[in-house]
Amino acid sequence: MIQDCVIIGGGPSGLSGALVLGRARKSVVVIDEGRPRNRVTRETHGFLTRDGIAPGEFRRIAKEQIEAYPSVQFVSDSVVEVAGTDGQFQITTAQGNVYLSKKVLFAVGKRDLPLEINGLADVYGKSAFVCPYCDGWELRDQPLVLIVKGTKALHLAKTITGWSKHFTICTDGPDEMTSEERAELQQHNVPIYDSPIRTIESTDGMVRHVELEDGTIIPCTGIFFAPKLAEGSELPRIVGCEMTEAGTVVVDQFGKTSVPGVYCAGDAATEMYQAIKAASLGAVAGVGINSELLMEDWNRSSLVNN
Numbered sequence: 001m002i003q004d005c006v007i008i009g010g011g012p013s014g015l016s017g018a019l020v021l022g023r024a025r026k027s028v029v030v031i032d033e034g035r036p037r038n039r040v041t042r043e044t045h046g047f048l049t050r051d052g053i054a055p056g057e058f059r060r061i062a063k064e065q066i067e068a069y070p071s072v073q074f075v076s077d078s079v080v081e082v083a084g085t086d087g088q089f090q091i092t093t094a095q096g097n098v099y100l101s102k103k104v105l106f107a108v109g110k111r112d113l114p115l116e117i118n119g120l121a122d123v124y125g126k127s128a129f130v131c132p133y134c135d136g137w138e139l140r141d142q143p144l145v146l147i148v149k150g151t152k153a154l155h156l157a158k159t160i161t162g163w164s165k166h167f168t169i170c171t172d173g174p175d176e177m178t179s180e181e182r183a184e185l186q187q188h189n190v191p192i193y194d195s196p197i198r199t200i201e202s203t204d205g206m207v208r209h210v211e212l213e214d215g216t217i218i219p220c221t222g223i224f225f226a227p228k229l230a231e232g233s234e235l236p237r238i239v240g241c242e243m244t245e246a247g248t249v250v251v252d253q254f255g256k257t258s259v260p261g262v263y264c265a266g267d268a269a270t271e272m273y274q275a276i277k278a279a280s281l282g283a284v285a286g287v288g289i290n291s292e293l294l295m296e297d298w299n300r301s302s303l304v305n306n
């Protein structure tokens with residue numbers, strides 16, 4: 001049987017697309033390997049009606065609600081190949097199953113590259129975070145360390161002041177800032193250390209201090225850092241989707257990529273990483289896919305009672 005759409009990825013964006021398409025009576029298979037970027041964290045904040053929910057619980061509720069729409073199926077598997085063209089894609093999984101589909105929605109997220117700083121993995125998602133909008137409230141007014149370099153340092157410093165004015169910047173090696181950026185931070189009395197980080201000391205995931213190679217110890221109760229990200233899956237690039245230098249898939253306002261019949265939503269298609277944004281992009285892509293399917297049907301056939 002040929003599906004209307006195969007959705008690759010079952011995070012907020014893929015699930016949101018599935019809900020729209022299920023309600024639009026389209027046949028959908030959501031294939032997810034269960035490796036979301038936020039799996040390290042205990043709570044998702046800032047999603048209206050779900051503030052503070054555990055990421056797994058968010059997905060469980062979403063699936064439970066989508067299961068009310070019988071044309072949507074969920075599969076736990078990893079997609080390894082997408083072949084074919086608009087109207088007749090073949091999606092192959094690691095378990096060797098092949099799904100045929102008219103459209104494809106990539107909702108594959110982004111992926112953290114390995115954390116190179118000693119001790120950072122122990123605190124990531126517990127007391128070290130990447131986005132103040134997601135986790136700044138929990139660390140408000142606390143002594144923080146920002147691990148960041150280059151132009152991002154000034155931007156993050158300005159942003160973090162909305163949550164805490166007690167912070168130190170560690171550039172973990174040469175700072176890569178312009179002299180103007182460094183001077184601006186110094187004018188605002190922001191301490192900047194460029195010695196490499198030796199280790200992050202913590203207890204049960206809660207940071208106690210950051211220790212630098214030059215012996216400096218910076219006590220803190222929270223960290224924000226600029227993660228290095230990669231594409232959640234190489235498949236959009238492999239099928240020929242236009243990408244930005246940062247590895248984001250280029251899409252139009254309905255999530256349509258440069259490849260006919262292929263859509264993309266969520267973190268994979270934006271550089272603003274928030275669950276509610278991912279979900280909204282997934283919903284909009286669902287509308288885009290449904291509209292395209294309806295137009296194709298309309299152009300092929302006339303109404304049954306004519």
Ligand SMILES: Cc1cc2nc3c(=O)[nH]c(=O)nc-3n(C[C@H](O)[C@H](O)[C@H](O)COP(=O)(O)OP(=O)(O)OC[C@H]3O[C@@H](n4cnc5c(N)ncnc54)[C@H](O)[C@@H]3O)c2cc1C
Binds near residue numbers: 009036040046079
């Ligand atoms: C530490 C941390 C904390 C965060 N906290 C918050 C927060 O508090 N509030 C907030 O709004 N946002 C938060 N975010 C951001 C939020 O998690 C993301 O914006 C959101 O999850 C993106 O949704 P998505 O559906 O695009 O991708 P994801 O949720 O990453 O889901 C993508 C899914 O696709 C699957 N996949 C990838 N490739 C394949 C393949 N080939 N085959 C099958 N499946 C595949 C992955 O395994 C994954 O399950 C946080 C992120 C991090 C890293």
